[in-house]
Amino acid sequence: MRNVPIRISADSETPLYLQLADALRRAIREGAYPGGEKLPSIRRIADEAGVNPATAVSAYRILEREGWVEARAGSGVYARSGMRGRTEHADHDYGDPGRRPALSDLASGKVLVPPGVLDMAAGAPSPALFPVSRFKELLDEVLDRDGGWAFGYQESAGWPPFREAVAEYMRDAHGIDCEAADIRIVSGAQQGIDLAAKALLGPRDSVATESPTYRGALSVFWSRGAETIPVPIEGDGPAIDAMERIVRERKPRLAYVIPRYQNPTTVCWTETKMRGLLEMAERGDFYVLEDDLLSDLSYGPRPAPSSLKAMDSGDRVIYVRGFSKVLMPGLRLGAVVIPKALRERFEAAKRATDISTDGLTQRALDLYLRRGLHRDQLERLGKHYARVYEAAVAAARKLEPLGVRFVPPGGGLHLWLELPAGVSGTELRTACLGRSVSIVPEAVYGTDSERPADAHVRVSFAALDAEETARGLALIGQALSDLGKKSGERPLL
């Protein structure tokens, strides 16, 4: 039995038992508890982490359900074998071991996961949907063509021909009036956010954000010493009154927004609200960081609205798109359309951050775009997800008698379910894990520490097929019923 340092923060918005479960999971993953080794007792772990024993029990229960540990009656809790080095998969947002084919060979790079957990927390497609063999051909072609040049230092702004191809894609697919000189290649959308923050934000600067919003962006702003100001999100975009007041009183330097299939609420902004924000940006002299990740996936009769950047006559919008998100997340490739006034600053930030993005994948994705393969892949994904989306909406309708409310988003990879009064997202997440489904509670996205909200859950169908999605939502319904039956007792502790 080892001594594992466990850091728990009472100030965090993540519940203590989830923090504790995370810390223990990490310790197992990193090899602190090899298979068969006993973990610390409930009392000891509670003492060490400074939490009460019920919290430690809850943490162990989660790990048990996830398959990391097993409880042996009268003896204690033991690490299960084969779990060392196991990968949690990083939904851009929230790590939960997901449902994946059970593959046993760690050394070959495959991932061990407990079978039978339906992953509705994932933010990205299953690897089965990746265009691997096509991409492999392109890599070979690039290496035959460019040889060592593909591996030399690259320009910080990005490989020039790829920037041209991206500019063409931005014009054709998203109506954004730009040319190669406006494009900056980044190592994924997260880096686009980080570099925009480096170029613009210092301590005590303010950033207006939708609330709730993508946590990974908040971390970036906080890391720069900036303050974030939450703007409540409504069914058609941010509350404009609140936004007006914030602009007037707080003079933000930046607004961070996801106007199409917002994460996590799935809301699309109306054109009126988009224009409103652009006018405010002009008047209040701030920039807008537009994170556009799922707009390529629309299923409804109503297409996704235009991007903010397409309306940006004042050159106020920094547009960030992760190319890898719906393609292959591990590629770490994204593009930014940068306002002219920020070109130099953004490039200097890139240079100081990692000099340049991998040249080989830029070259391969260049061919991928130029040959229309990206468009083909989006079409394939669109057809696949349209079926899954229909199944998701139909199954979620069946939860309405339980008090669940939602608005079908018409695109993206998630539903945003409002829970019946008295049920918190975090509670439901735990109950769902008991039914072998993982989802993400609203608490994870909290921006407003004064009014922490947890009345919703985000349910993803990114990694599932139609049948699994329907089954997952039915299980969520059962978990909700479990909670209803248990009302009166403290749930699940």
Place this chain on the structure above:
Amino acid sequence: MRNVPIRISADSETPLYLQLADALRRAIREGAYPGGEKLPSIRRIADEAGVNPATAVSAYRILEREGWVEARAGSGVYARSGMRGRTEHADHDYGDPGRRPALSDLASGKVLVPPGVLDMAAGAPSPALFPVSRFKELLDEVLDRDGGWAFGYQESAGWPPFREAVAEYMRDAHGIDCEAADIRIVSGAQQGIDLAAKALLGPRDSVATESPTYRGALSVFWSRGAETIPVPIEGDGPAIDAMERIVRERKPRLAYVIPRYQNPTTVCWTETKMRGLLEMAERGDFYVLEDDLLSDLSYGPRPAPSSLKAMDSGDRVIYVRGFSKVLMPGLRLGAVVIPKALRERFEAAKRATDISTDGLTQRALDLYLRRGLHRDQLERLGKHYARVYEAAVAAARKLEPLGVRFVPPGGGLHLWLELPAGVSGTELRTACLGRSVSIVPEAVYGTDSERPADAHVRVSFAALDAEETARGLALIGQALSDLGKKSGERPLL
């Protein structure tokens, strides 16, 4: 003729005419002046940039020598065709178009450079030395083996099997006592520095650095709002008295050092100075960021000294190594050995910066390490560069009668030449460009704004063979003689 915004800073340590040349070069590269188009007149450019006309003349002369523009008698200066989109190559430090085979096909990813310029500013090997075909086989093998998994989201800490392979390499090749849990995979050494800064530094924190030192690290610290404190470097490492005083009076949070073949001075620290720094770190409660980039390349009878991290019994050293530096810089892959107390903070910084490093190249480099191919490649490079190094030292000796002084470093990819009294590095750089050689003046590395130093130049043999290196140094000697002859007039204006 277009209107190009030119930003020049009188506060910068880079001379005005170099800043102006950089701005114009960038404008041509980005397509603002297509081939054959006339550039602004001397007077107009001087007005616009707020410099005097002589400065504008100097800037245009540099661009002319580099092949970006041509002067037409009685008419003005014109952009040369084929220069749009041309890549400056990013020496980690300083961009100068370098000597490379003249290749004409931009779309194929090759780079257009003016023929005949000897690149002695480069920090990285010529692409001709990259193990491309071997690496291509490994990429294919990985894709056949792992398929889509190679493209899924990766753990922020790095792909676990690769971290094991890196730990083994760190133990075997560098005597660093570590295991996979201590290893973090990063997208190149620059990112290792950026993440260490994010994990440790806030506004008003101090960082002690060698002076001169790698400018790319200074940018990172400044970007965090931290202050850097220069410690003069001597022939055997930093001035320990100065360091002691700084630790006592300024209480740094971090010391950034390059103890083996320091950049740019090529100095190796003595073991005594290394131990001294580690003791100070313990006493003064700060961390040490060890940037180790060229220690694999030793030619002399005397091997490179041990790394700081290998002596680090107090777990105070963050060790950063760019795997790609001497392998393939465009790969953007590096590794960090992280003190246990910083594991979580470093990983959180990585997650907020770009989530994870490209999974495909991690897998390919994993095989590369495990099969001993990295060792083989270093051996090949070592043999190649030993010959080039001998030629460099012999040719530099011939400059001693002109007043040049240097200490043969015994390893790395550079010489550090002390210039005769009265000649500045910046002056010599300009004179060298007139002779079609590019070098880096000390001014570029300046850390101490109170005592700006420019009495040295860094001369690299990374991208050249033995014959070219000898020729380059002979041309540097001729440029020095040119300057001597012109003394009395203001040189080169």
